[in-house]
Amino acid sequence: MKIIWNGITKENAIFSLTLGLCSTLAVTTTVESAYLMGICVTIVLFFSSIVVSLIKKIVPDNVRLPVYILIVGTFVTIFELLLQTYLPNVYDLLGIYLPLIVVNCIVLGRCLSVYSKKGVTYSMLDSFEIGIGYLLTILLVAFCREALGNGTITLVDQASSLFGAKQIIYLPINDYFPMLFFQTPAGAFFTLGILIGCFRLLKKVKK
Amino acid sequence: MKQFHVYQGTQIKDSNTSSKMMYHLVLSLLPIILFAWYQRGIVPYMEERTDIIGLFYPLLFLLLPSLITYLMEVLFHIHHPHPFKDAFFNYGFVIGLFLGLILPFQTPVVILIIASLFSSLIGKLIFGGFGCNIFNPALIGYLFVLMSYGAVMSVDVVSSATPLTNFKNLGGIGNYHNLVEPYGNLWNFFFGTIPGTLGETSGLLCILAYFYLCIKKVIKWKIPLIYVGTVFGMTFLIGGYQNLDIWFPIFQVLSGGLLFGAVFMATDPVTSPTTPIGQILYALFLGILTVFFRFGTSYPEGVMFSILIMNLFVFILDQVGSKSRFNFTHAIIPFFLAWTLILGLGVYFGLNVGKEKTDSNFHIISKEKNQNEFSYIVEQKGYAGNIKARIVIQNYSVSSFEVLEQNESYYKRVEKADYIEKLLENQKHLEQVDTISGATKTSTALKNMLIHTLEDYEKEVHS
Numbered sequence: 001m002k003i004i005w006n007g008i009t010k011e012n013a014i015f016s017l018t019l020g021l022c023s024t025l026a027v028t029t030t031v032e033s034a035y036l037m038g039i040c041v042t043i044v045l046f047f048s049s050i051v052v053s054l055i056k057k058i059v060p061d062n063v064r065l066p067v068y069i070l071i072v073g074t075f076v077t078i079f080e081l082l083l084q085t086y087l088p089n090v091y092d093l094l095g096i097y098l099p100l101i102v103v104n105c106i107v108l109g110r111c112l113s114v115y116s117k118k119g120v121t122y123s124m125l126d127s128f129e130i131g132i133g134y135l136l137t138i139l140l141v142a143f144c145r146e147a148l149g150n151g152t153i154t155l156v157d158q159a160s161s162l163f164g165a166k167q168i169i170y171l172p173i174n175d176y177f178p179m180l181f182f183q184t185p186a187g188a189f190f191t192l193g194i195l196i197g198c199f200r201l202l203k204k205v206k207k
Numbered sequence: 208m209k210q211f212h213v214y215q216g217t218q219i220k221d222s223n224t225s226s227k228m229m230y231h232l233v234l235s236l237l238p239i240i241l242f243a244w245y246q247r248g249i250v251p252y253m254e255e256r257t258d259i260i261g262l263f264y265p266l267l268f269l270l271l272p273s274l275i276t277y278l279m280e281v282l283f284h285i286h287h288p289h290p291f292k293d294a295f296f297n298y299g300f301v302i303g304l305f306l307g308l309i310l311p312f313q314t315p316v317v318i319l320i321i322a323s324l325f326s327s328l329i330g331k332l333i334f335g336g337f338g339c340n341i342f343n344p345a346l347i348g349y350l351f352v353l354m355s356y357g358a359v360m361s362v363d364v365v366s367s368a369t370p371l372t373n374f375k376n377l378g379g380i381g382n383y384h385n386l387v388e389p390y391g392n393l394w395n396f397f398f399g400t401i402p403g404t405l406g407e408t409s410g411l412l413c414i415l416a417y418f419y420l421c422i423k424k425v426i427k428w429k430i431p432l433i434y435v436g437t438v439f440g441m442t443f444l445i446g447g448y449q450n451l452d453i454w455f456p457i458f459q460v461l462s463g464g465l466l467f468g469a470v471f472m473a474t475d476p477v478t479s480p481t482t483p484i485g486q487i488l489y490a491l492f493l494g495i496l497t498v499f500f501r502f503g504t505s506y507p508e509g510v511m512f513s514i515l516i517m518n519l520f521v522f523i524l525d526q527v528g529s530k531s532r533f534n535f536t537h538a539i540i541p542f543f544l545a546w547t548l549i550l551g552l553g554v555y556f557g558l559n560v561g562k563e564k565t566d567s568n569f570h571i572i573s574k575e576k577n578q579n580e581f582s583y584i585v586e587q588k589g590y591a592g593n594i595k596a597r598i599v600i601q602n603y604s605v606s607s608f609e610v611l612e613q614n615e616s617y618y619k620r621v622e623k624a625d626y627i628e629k630l631l632e633n634q635k636h637l638e639q640v641d642t643i644s645g646a647t648k649t650s651t652a653l654k655n656m657l658i659h660t661l662e663d664y665e666k667e668v669h670s
Binding site for chain 1: 315317318321329351354355356357591592616617619620644645647
């Protein structure tokens with residue numbers, strides 16, 4: 001529990017370090033795509049952390065980056081092929097942002113700065129912490145954007161083959177309520193900016 | 208209390224202070240406001256088309272956002288006190304005034320309030336208040352409303368289409384008969400008896416305000432002149448290729464918010480360049496972008512967008528301007544770019560505008576002919592995957608439209624709104640049917656599907 005709390009607040013990759021913004025801005029149009037993306041990143045991060053921390057002694061310093069990209073890329077490709085076979089709808093939903101996990105700053109940054117220096121157990125716990133932090137953060141962004149911009153909360157839609165049935169909560173709408181602005185890319189930047197501002201403010205108040 | 212440092216340097220004491228500038232600005236807006244009141248309030252009241260609330264509604268429409276933006280600024284100044292300025296003496300009301308002048312007159316009051324809050328907070332106060340904003344605050348509010356409530360704002364399009372929406376509905380080009388004649392002649396455009404927002408209709412009053420503000424040194428004379436000149440030149444080129452007379456560029460200049468935007472919006476002292484060469488480049492690119500938005504995109508009006516986009520480049524243009532003040536070689540590349548774009552885009556739109564476009568998301572799977580009954584099975588890309596539907600057309604009217612396959616996320620909303628029945632009822636003017644908020648892409652796909660099928664049907668019948 002403490003690990004999860006730490007991942008959300010102190011080591012929050014998006015709000016504190018502003019890493020991995022590409023996927024945060026792009027896939028947060030629905031809650032569903034956000035949590036699927038978060039799960040993907042967490043899984044890739046978890047497996048990469050194990051391998052990277054295991055081979056940390058045999059990798060020379062000057063080829064660290066290519067080797068880590070290769071490792072992360074391998075896991076992403078495995079994951080991508082699995083999704084393409086078993087959940088083609090989810091694969092289409094995430095689109096280009098799935099292969100882009102390879103160059104996600106969070107994954108690479110953690111590999112370079114933490115997993116290449118620490119032991120396996122620590123790395124595993126750390127990957128879990130960062131992954132959960134990322135997942136909850138983009139879930140929050142997506143929730144704000146979807147509820148304000150579309151008037152819905154999509155729990156299960158494209159992944160219905162996994163969960164059985166579609167689950168979409170429809171909020172009551174009128175002429176003024178769903179503000180389409182929040183579904184646009186500009187709205188993504190706006191929402192993220194406001195949320196980061198609130199996060200910093202909370203931190204300041206706490207101190 | 209903060210200390211105010213005076214550094215060495217040239218300090219000019221001038222009587223042209225910001226409160227004096229604001230005074231002249233509001234004074235020059237006064238005829239426009241009065242004319243708008245006469246046009247939208249007094250005339251309908253005299254003709255007994257409206258009641259006593261309708262008489263004063265145009266004034267309230269301007270007063271309400273002004274009051275809100277003023278109060279927002281007062282709150283901001285109470286929270287962040289300025290060393291010398293009184294919190295209650297600020298120019299926040301100008302944002303609301305401009306917002307009321309550029310938003311369509313049929314905007315609901317709730318949206319007006321949201322827009323004024325947004326423009327004051329996000330457009331100005333978040334950057335630090337007066338003189339710190341990089342974008343024109345009123346335009347930020349306008350953009351927010353346009354992006355969020357496109358469907359609500361376009362209500363009542365049929366009865367009072369502005370000249371530019373009419374222009375867009377005609378497919379981006381037309382002739383004197385269907386562009387100007389529905390509104391009388393070009394003098395009506397000049398005096399302002401055409402539909403439009405409160406501020407933008409009268410060309411004459413905008414030009415008078417331009418001369419007044421230039422004499423009082425409130426605005427920079429170069430920007431509006433070159434901006435309007437560029438639009439005139441480019442549309443002249445386009446009109447020339449389309450065999451249209453000199454009325455076409457005049458129509459383009461006088462319709463929409465071009466004159467109002469050029470005089471009042473593009474020349475905002477905070478968000479426009481200060482160097483002369485920077486100003487010229489700024490105005491040239493404004494003109495290019497406006498023509499691009501009017502002819503190259505689906506939006507009828509491009510003035511407000513182009514001003515916002517060029518606000519981004521003010522810093523760069525000022526750098527170019529200050530470098531090339533003594534050595535003009537620094538400005539050759541930007542000027543070359545501007546002239547190439549003016550000529551290139553002019554020729555391109557002149558040759559290509561008005562040609563029919565095909566929608567690559569639309570496919571006809573099969574069509575059957577039975578005497579005078581056509582049965583189509585068509586496919587159109589929606590929000591998630593393709594929508595497949597059967598459409599039956601009899602004697603130029605759609606008799607049945609049933610969706611066979613769909614995987615849309617928010618299809619329940621479409622069903623709930625009886626959208627397909629609505630489309631069938633209004634099949635003669637489908638362009639004006641609103642989309643459903645919350646299921647925009649799905650409803651647009653259904654609408655486009657019907658439009659494309661009808662187009663194909665007409666081709667079949669005529670051949």
